[in-house]
Amino acid sequence: MRTVHRIDADGVPSQRPHGDVDRAHGNGLVATGLRHAYGYLTVLDLDTFTVAPGDRHAVIGPNGAGKSTLLNLLAGATRAQSGAITYNGQTITRRQAAWRARAGIGRTFQHPSVYPDLTVLDCVRMGGWHHRRHPERTPLEVLDLVGLIDHADVLSATLPHGHRRMLDLAVALAGQPRLLLLDEPAAGLTDAETTRLLDILDGLPSWMAVVLVEHHMDVVAALATWITVLHHGRRLTDGPADRVRADPAVAALYLGPGGDDAAGQ
Amino acid sequence: MSRQAGRGVAEALTTWHRSGSTWVALGVAAAAVGVVALSADAYLHATAARMLPLALLAVSVAVVTGHAGLPTLGQVAPYAAGAYTTARLALAGVEQAAVHLLTAAVAGAVLAGLLGVVLIRYRGTVFLMLSLGVAELTAITAAQWRQVSGGTDGLAGIPAVRLAPGLPPLVADRAVLLYAAAVALCATVGAVILLGGERRMLLSAVRGNEARARASGHRVTAYLWAVHTGAGAIAGIGGALLIHTHRWITPADVGFATAALALLAVVIGGAASLPGAAAGAIAVLAVRDVIAVWLPGHAPLLLGALFVAAVYLLPGGLTALSARLRPPTPSRRPNHVAHASGSPARPTARSTP
Numbered sequence: 001m002r003t004v005h006r007i008d009a010d011g012v013p014s015q016r017p018h019g020d021v022d023r024a025h026g027n028g029l030v031a032t033g034l035r036h037a038y039g040y041l042t043v044l045d046l047d048t049f050t051v052a053p054g055d056r057h058a059v060i061g062p063n064g065a066g067k068s069t070l071l072n073l074l075a076g077a078t079r080a081q082s083g084a085i086t087y088n089g090q091t092i093t094r095r096q097a098a099w100r101a102r103a104g105i106g107r108t109f110q111h112p113s114v115y116p117d118l119t120v121l122d123c124v125r126m127g128g129w130h131h132r133r134h135p136e137r138t139p140l141e142v143l144d145l146v147g148l149i150d151h152a153d154v155l156s157a158t159l160p161h162g163h164r165r166m167l168d169l170a171v172a173l174a175g176q177p178r179l180l181l182l183d184e185p186a187a188g189l190t191d192a193e194t195t196r197l198l199d200i201l202d203g204l205p206s207w208m209a210v211v212l213v214e215h216h217m218d219v220v221a222a223l224a225t226w227i228t229v230l231h232h233g234r235r236l237t238d239g240p241a242d243r244v245r246a247d248p249a250v251a252a253l254y255l256g257p258g259g260d261d262a263a264g265q
Numbered sequence: 266m267s268r269q270a271g272r273g274v275a276e277a278l279t280t281w282h283r284s285g286s287t288w289v290a291l292g293v294a295a296a297a298v299g300v301v302a303l304s305a306d307a308y309l310h311a312t313a314a315r316m317l318p319l320a321l322l323a324v325s326v327a328v329v330t331g332h333a334g335l336p337t338l339g340q341v342a343p344y345a346a347g348a349y350t351t352a353r354l355a356l357a358g359v360e361q362a363a364v365h366l367l368t369a370a371v372a373g374a375v376l377a378g379l380l381g382v383v384l385i386r387y388r389g390t391v392f393l394m395l396s397l398g399v400a401e402l403t404a405i406t407a408a409q410w411r412q413v414s415g416g417t418d419g420l421a422g423i424p425a426v427r428l429a430p431g432l433p434p435l436v437a438d439r440a441v442l443l444y445a446a447a448v449a450l451c452a453t454v455g456a457v458i459l460l461g462g463e464r465r466m467l468l469s470a471v472r473g474n475e476a477r478a479r480a481s482g483h484r485v486t487a488y489l490w491a492v493h494t495g496a497g498a499i500a501g502i503g504g505a506l507l508i509h510t511h512r513w514i515t516p517a518d519v520g521f522a523t524a525a526l527a528l529l530a531v532v533i534g535g536a537a538s539l540p541g542a543a544a545g546a547i548a549v550l551a552v553r554d555v556i557a558v559w560l561p562g563h564a565p566l567l568l569g570a571l572f573v574a575a576v577y578l579l580p581g582g583l584t585a586l587s588a589r590l591r592p593p594t595p596s597r598r599p600n601h602v603a604h605a606s607g608s609p610a611r612p613t614a615r616s617t618p
Contacts, residue, residue, distance in 0.1 A: 075480060101482035113477040115470040126470045127481045175481050 011234035014048050016226070024050035026089060028209060029074065029105075029179055033083035036069055036233075044069045044233040046083075051179060055209040058224030058241070060217075062253060066233035067213040068110055071181050074211070075107045076100040087179070102130055106177025110184050110213075112164035113171075116157035120148055120167055123156050127171030136176050145203075146170040147196055162193040169200065179209045186216045198222050217254075221245060229253065287457055290540035290584070291450065298446040302439055310438035314510045316550045317445040318344075319523070321503030323530035323546035324453050324539045328496040330528070331536025332460055333489050334472035335388070338524040339396030342380060342403045343373030343497035345519035347504025349413055352420045352514055360427045360434065365505045366448065373501020374494050381493035385486055397521070404520035419515030426509045435509070445510050452502050453539050459495065460539075468492065526550075529568065533575040535582025544583060 024030050031049040035042065044066035051057055059067050072078040074085065076097035085093045092100055101107075115123050124139040125132070143149045146166040151159065156167055165185060172180060185201075186194050194216070201223055204210065214220050220227065220241070227244040229236040237247060244250055301313045322344050329337045347369030354365055384395055407414045414420065425434035428444070435441050460468070471478045471485050478485050508514060517523075526549055534545025552571055557564035579586065 077476065077480070097476075097479040098482050098484050101480055107480050109477070109480075113474055113480075115473040115477060117469045117473045118466065122466055123470075126466070126478070126483070129467075130482050171477065171481060 011045070011047060012237055014050070014228075014235065015237075015239050016050055020052045020055075020226075021050050023052035024055075025086070028052040028055070029085065029087045031074065031083060031085045034070070034073055034080055034085070035082045036066075036073060036078065037081065042233055044073070044230075046070065046230075046233070046235060049074075049228065051209050051211055053178070053209055054206050056212070056223050056225045057210065058212045058214060058220045058227045059230060060214065060220060060227060060250075061230035061236070064232070065230040067230055068183055069233075070230070071107065071183050071211065071213055075105060075181055077107075101175060101177075104176075104178035105181065106172040106175045106179070107181040108165075108168045108172050108183055108185055110187070112161065112168040114156040114159070114164055114167050116155075118156055119152065120154050120156050120159070121152040123167055124170050124174045128174030128176070131174075131176050135174075137174070139174060142170045142174050145173070146200060161188050162190060165189060166193070166197075169197070177208065179211070180204070182210060182212045182214070184214055185212070186214060186219045194219065217245070287538060287540055290538065290544065291454060291457070294540060294543065295446070295450060298442070298450075302443055302446075307438045310442045311510075312554060314438065314442040314445045316547045316554075317449045318503045318507035318510060319526060319530065319550060320543035320546040321449050321452055321506060322500055322523070322527045323534065323542040324456060325496045325500035325503060326527045327531045327534070327536050327539050327542035328456060328460065328499065329493055330531055331538070331542070332465070332468045332472070333492040333496075334468075335384075335396075335489065335493070336393045336528070337396040338393065338521070338528055339380065339384065339399035339403075340377075340496060340500045340527065341400050341519045341521075341524040343377040343500040344504040344507070344523070345403050345407055346372040346376040346497075347501030348507045348514050348519065349407070349420075349504070350501075351505040351508040352423050353413065355423045355426065355508065356420065358424075360424055361430060362426045362428050362435075362444070362448075362509070365426060365509070366502055369501040369505035370498040371501070373504065374498040377497020377500070378490070378494040381490045381497075385489045385493060397524075400521050400524040404516045407516035407519055414514075414516065417516055419513060419518075421513040423508055423512045423514075425512065441510055445506050448502065448506055449543065452499055453543060456495075456499055456539050460492075526553075526568075529572050529575075531582070532572065533579065533582055535579075535584035537581070538584035541582055541584035548583075 029051040031046070034044060034046045034049065036044040043064070049070065059070060061067055069078065073080050076092070076095060076099070080093055083093070084091060087100070087103060087105065092103070115126060118126065121139055121143065124142050128135055128139060128142070137145070140149065140152065143152055146169055148163060148166055148170060151163060156164070159167060165188065169185060186197055189197060198219065201210065210223070212220065212223060224241045226238065227241050228238040229244060229250050231253060236253065237244060237249065298313070301309060304310070322340060325340045325344070326337060329335050329340060350372040351365045351369045354368060359365070380399060384392060384399070387395060408417050425436050426444075427434050435444055467483070467488065471483060471488055475485050507518060527546065530545035530549045531542045532545070533548055534541035534543065536542065549568065549571070552567050553564045557567050560567065575582070581589070
C-alpha cells in the first residue's frame with residue numbers, strides 16, 4: 001500500500017483511495033513532487049498526481065492554475081524542473097515527448113494542432129505511423145469515428161476550428177494511446193460538436209486512461225469520475241466528480257462567492 | 266479565343282504539375298545537357314560543366330532548406346570536404362571517378378553529421394546564423410590548413426579523373442560535361458527517390474508542426490539529422506565534381522560567396538524541388554558568367570536584381586510557377602483511397618524562408 005505523505009504549503013493532500021494509487025503505480029502514471037516555475041513565478045507545485053488504468057480524471061481550475069503545464073510535463077513537451085514521473089512502473093522523467101508517445105501517452109493540444117501541409121487523412125496516418133503495420137483502427141476508420149471521413153482529402157490547414165479539434169483528437173487516437181491527455185478538447189466547439197466529442201470519449205475503451213483538462217463543466221460532469229482542482233499551481237481539492245462539483249470552494253473559485261448553485265449544474 | 270488559349274495553357278500547366286513535375290524537370294535537364302553536348306563549342310561545354318558542381322550544392326541546400334525546413338548557408342562545409350578529399354586523392358595518384366565520388370560523399374556526410382549534432386538543435390534564424398558561421402569557418406579553415414588545402418593559393422595541377430583504370434583521363438570538355446551531367450543527374454535522382462513517398466510526407470509533417478510530430482512519437486531530431494547528413498553526402502559529391510570539372514580549388518570556391526549563390530539558386534528554383542534548385546543554380550551562374558560578360562563589373566548588381574525579382578515575382582521559385590498559374594481548384598485530392606494504398610503524398614509548394 002502506498003499513500004501520499006508530502007503536502008505542499010498551500011495545497012491539500014490527494015484523497016485518492018489507496019487501491020487507485022496502487023493501480024497507478026502498477027500500470028498507470030504517477031507523478032510526484034512536480035514543480036515548474038518561470039523565473040520567480042511558480043506555475044505548478046504538486047505533491048502527487050496519479051492516473052490509474054481506465055481513469056477518467058479531470059483537471060480543472062481557473063486560467064493560470066497550471067493545468068496545461070501539468071499536461072505538458074506529463075507528455076514530455078516540457079522538462080520537469082523537479083519531481084519524478086513513472087509510467088507503467090518505469091521512470092520516464094527524463095524521457096522525451098516522442099518516447100512517451102511511443103510508450104502509449106497520447107495527447108491533444110489546447111490549440112488544435114495539425115500538419116498544415118498534409119491532408120486530413122495523411123495527418124491521421126502520421127499519428128498512427130508507429131502502428132501502421134498492425135493498426136487497431138485504420139486511418140479511415142479513425143476519421144469515420146470522429147466524423148471527418150468526408151474531409152479525408154481536404155488540406156488540414158483549411159479546416160474550420162471544430163474540425164481541427166476533431167482531427168487533433170483523431171491524430172492522438174491513431175497513436176493507440178493507453179493514456180490520453182486532452183487539453184481543453186471542447187473549447188470553441190458548437191453544441192453539436194460537443195455532443196459528438198462526448199460520444200467519442202464515452203466510447204473509448206475502458207482500459208484507456210483519460211486525463212481531461214477542461215473548462216466546460218458539462219463535459220467534465222459527463223466524462224470524469226475523478227476531479228483534481230488546481231489553483232495557483234497547487235491542489236485545491238480532489239475527489240469523486242460528484243463531490244468536487246458540489247464543493248462550495250470549487251464553485252467560489254469559478255464563480256465567486258455564492259456561485260455554488262451554478263457550479264453544480 | 267485568347268481566353269480559351271489561356272485556359273488551355275493553364276490546364277496544361279496543371280497537368281504538368283500533377284504528373285510529376287520533378288521527373289519532367291529531370292528529363293528536361295537531361296535533354297538540355299544533350300543539346301549543349303551536341304554543340305561544337307568547347308567553351309560552351311566547359312562553361313556548362315562548371316555549373317554542375319554548384320547545381321549539386323544547390324540540391325543539397327534544397328534538401329536541408331526545403332525538405333527539412335532549415336535555411337542553411339553551411340552546406341559549403343561538406344562541399345569543401347568532398348572537394349579537398351577528391352583533390353588530395355587525385356594528387357596522391359588515385360584517379361578513379363568511383364573512388365573519388367564515394368570518398369567525397371562519405372567525407373561530406375561525416376562532416377555534415379558532426380555539424381548536425383550541434384546545428385540540428387536550432388531552428389529558423391538561429392540555424393541560419395550558425396550555418397553562416399560554418400560557411401565562414403570553412404573558408405578560414407581552407408585558407409589556414411595549408412598542408413591539406415595549399416593555403417590561399419589553393420591546389421592546382423590536379424590530374425584529370427578516369428572513369429576506370431586503363432581508360433584515358435577525362436580531358437575533353439564534352440566528355441567532362443557528359444560525365445559531370447551524369448553524376449549530377451544520378452545524385453539528384455537518388456535524392457528525389459530517397460525523399461519521395463512516405464519520407465516526403467514525414468518531413469512535411471515535421472516541418473509543418475514539430476510539436477505535433479513529437480507528440481505522435483516521431484523522432485524529429487533524428488529525422489532532421491539524417492536529412493542533414495544525407496544532404497552532406499550530396500554536397501560532398503558536388504565537391505568532387507568541382508575538382509573534376511575545374512581541376513583546381515581555392516578557399517574562395519568554398520566560402521560565403523559560394524554559399525550565398527547556392528541559397529540564391531534555391532530561392533530562384535524553389536526549395537520544394539531538387540531539380541528546381543539545380544536549375545536555379547544554372548540560372549544564377551548563367552547570369553554571372555554569361556550575361557554579365559556584356560556588363561563587365563556588374564555581375565553582383567545583376568545577381569542582386571535577380572534575387573529581388575525572384576523574391577517578389579516568384580514566391581516558391583520557378584517550380585511553384587505552374588501551381589501559381591493554374592486555375593484555383595478546391596483543396597481536395599482526387600481520390601483518398603489512393604492514400605490508403607500508400608501512394609506518396611505531394612505537399613503543396615512552400616515558399617522559401
